[in-house]
């Protein structure tokens with residue numbers, strides 16, 4: 362079956378799309394991934410030589426009264442035309458949008474051509490674009506049950522969020538520690554701020570680490586890397602990097618994680634049963650990262666704190682609970698593992714290739 366997957370713009374849309382494409386390929390189907398012109402898409406897709414990618418311009422929607430609205434609408438019309446052409450040339454049978462604005466034109470074009478069309482939303486509070494796209498879709502696929510109420514009258518299915526295939530086989534802790542110049546025998550925290558990094562979180566972690574007895578692998582993000590490196594100085598057992606293109610090795614050395622509550626990051630934590638402190642990105646649309654983090658915190662699968670309520674000392678007290686030997690750690694691991702059960706990739710592929718009629 363020929364399936365076009367629109368998934369660019371951010372790691373949180375791209376990696377789940379790649380995971381679905383890899384499974385489709387394994388099952389003998391023919392996926393094609395539409396990604397955006399953004400650097401993050403080019404970098405992340407480069408290592409998947411087995412997959413076919415098509416770059417399409419995607420412009421984020423400006424606010425309704427913005428003067429940018431007219432060029433945006435013209436761009437959108439053009440983009441829909443290009444997508445229709447691509448779907449026809451590709452002889453696509455199904456369109457799957459992994460969410461966000463890069464999904465709009467492909468999903469709309471697919472609907473107009475009479476193809477089965479799906480959109481996936483991984484957050485507890487779905488994006489406005491996805492709510493808009495939903496009316497052109499055969500079915501809306503959700504990462505978290507909490508999002509169902511935002512799609513009244515639509516056919517929805519809670520399928521979870523796909524995890525990248527490369528996390529199936531982590532390197533050994535020893536190999537991973539050697540890669541980062543860390544000691545495999547020492548407790549280790551992994552810190553990252555989503556695919557775009559996080560200045561406030563970075564500062565808090567550097568402060569907290571001063572009183573923690575553990576190593577730190579800190580992915581600071583490209584924009585904040587030099588500043589964080591300066592703050593850390595030559596501290597032993599503290600490895601800072603700008604972007605991590607080897608998350609399996611990063612997770613393999615970690616006993617616990619401090620990160621934002623983006624849906625893909627959280628899905629990976631659950632899949633690997635890693636305990637975490639989740640610090641929602643304060644400016645995320647509709648505060649959806651707080652809603653995401655609450656799902657894990659309410660299940661006892663993670664600790665959660667707002668950036669504004671934290672200082673170095675408070676964060677250190679939370680992070681200590683993630684380290685081996687801490688009495689709280691075992692329950693967090695158990696609950697996280699429960700949330701990681703089931704395979705979203707399989708469920709999505711079953712829906713996408715299994716259904717036969719458009720609604």
Ligand SMILES: CC(=O)N[C@H]1[C@@H](OP(=O)(O)OP(=O)(O)OC[C@H]2O[C@@H](n3ccc(=O)[nH]c3=O)[C@H](O)[C@@H]2O)O[C@H](CO)[C@@H](O)[C@@H]1O
Pocket residue numbers: 371372373374376460483484553554555556557580603604605606608621622623624625626627629642645646649650
């Ligand atoms: C600020 C914001 O609005 N972020 C949203 C964005 O997430 P964003 O893409 O920022 O974050 P996610 O947590 O969903 O995904 C991050 C992905 O990037 C990977 N990674 C991260 C750092 C790194 O150095 N290398 C690397 O590979 C992680 O392993 C993960 O797979 O889309 C998600 C899906 O709609 C939302 O849930 C997030 O809330």
